[in-house]
Amino acid sequence: MIALTGWSMHVPGLGSDTDLLGWVPPTSCSPANARELLGRKGLLGKEPATLLALCAVHRALGLPPGSGPRGRDQSLDTGTAVVVSSNCGNLATVCAVTRAAYGGRLRDVSPLDAPNLSSNVIAGSVAIRFGFAGPNLTVCSGETSGSDALAIAARLIRTGRCRRTVVVGVEPRDDITDALLKPTRQLFGGAASVVLEAANGGISMGPVTACRSPQIGAADAVLAAPDAPVRGGVLVIDEHLGATYGARGVVLGAVAGQAVDAGRADSVQVIDGGAAYGYRSFTVRAGAGR
Template sequence: MSIFVTGVGVALPGADTAAALAAAVSPVGSVDPAAVLGKKGLRYKDRATQLGLVAGLRVLTDAGLWRDGVLNVDGNRVAVLVSSNLGNVDTACRVARTIADEGTRGLSPMDTPNASSNIIASEVAIRFGLHGPNLMVCNGPGSGLDALRWGAALLRSGRADQAVVIGVEPDNEIVRELVGGPVADGGAALVLERSEAAEARGATVHAEIGGHVRVAGPAAGYERLAAGEPAPLTGWFASGAAAEVLPAELPGHDLSAIWGELSGALGLVQAAAAIGGFAAGARGPVCLVAGSDDDDGSAALVLRPPAPAAPRPAAV
């Protein structure tokens, strides 16, 4: 069974499509969730949740699953997976500070639900009527690629026909204090789909999910996937120290150098940028790598370009 990418959604400053992301050289402005979603229902949602909803709407629309405000597939068969390491940490810190200073009576009933660690995944599911498996992945630098792997696993097990996988991080004062610098205020999303389901509804295929590994270092992950891939890898995406140990003879892309710390959004942003490259003519599989030798683990995943469309029979 093949797992296809049938939707791409991007929510980064100045980049709202995979093509724009692939061509971006610096952030421009900021993402305005109200302009995309409308103001209704956003008032009490934290920044990370709002950004996740933007990416969710864009990816569902791109996949053809959301038209005129309606989901056109069985929501019980659509899974949601969100990767975010920093997501609602500002809310959690604010709630903890209020309890310390004022006790529980000082808490706002509108604010405390946002302190739940799975708030982004839950809100995406509620907003779009996605009632399949729902997972929040907060697993360090490899989190986004791990979320893609878990999404593919849910599809292969028959638990869902489509999986909406989102990676998102907010930029705010508390987050900057924790990571020591600017954070990419946004993220990206993919719709993964079982090949049979995609073919049955005539979905456009943007890419195919290849192998995934979790190892002790980025070089080892890259080498294992390269050895198992039928076609030679033609490039890679990695950030910081991980980029320094990957093959210099192949085209490499460090998206953190453009967007700042991507954390849990890294793997999804890498995948969206790679798909933007495929749409622009790049050919051959690429390796996405997250995590360095200094981290407790690294993840790597192969993304393959879509197969060329079969030629139509000549008219008689």
């Protein structure tokens, strides 16, 4: 089981009347209107995936709209780590700069694009904005990327590397991702953030197993990838949530955490992955790690 102490989800285009295990999520911030939630400071040159991630973390931490980045006079939080799951996060920038370089037009590349070429730019941006100075990394492991990120986050806490981990799953949707993924799968861009914390002497995590044929336990509800071979239990999945690719494990974790915290279920099992990558599962239970 895994304890989720904070969560938020931003899936632009998700209907305002969408019911997710009894939860109607708040209106999402698209990259274009991220400043309404984050304020105007510190957003120059940020990619769409980074903006989605910042919005998700801002809400997961319960910060007021427009509160802006951490002030220079505020101390860094060395006990908080950041783990991001994203397979396509900065792909559009990498392609644009590569095309410019190949065409001999490097002068057309903005200096603001340089940081965005790093595969860890989203995690770094989250850490800088909110002042998190613990471990900082990005997971790009395909369809199980979101649940892999949650497993790594919990392990960081259990091994004493940090006391809290902010986990973000985010995928953008643009012309590049559509061209790359549409032949095999639909992509619905969005982000989610969950916060794991050490509590009651440690963080409870398990069973989290990678397998080709996930076994459904005695959970009140099951949230699963669209092609997961679910037998028994109840499959509850929204088509848009299922199409969030590398963000999906964190998105479903956020939904499960809210449902358990609100008392709509004592336990929710999440099954992430697909036939090509295998599957990973975890269970969110009431009272775990709180």
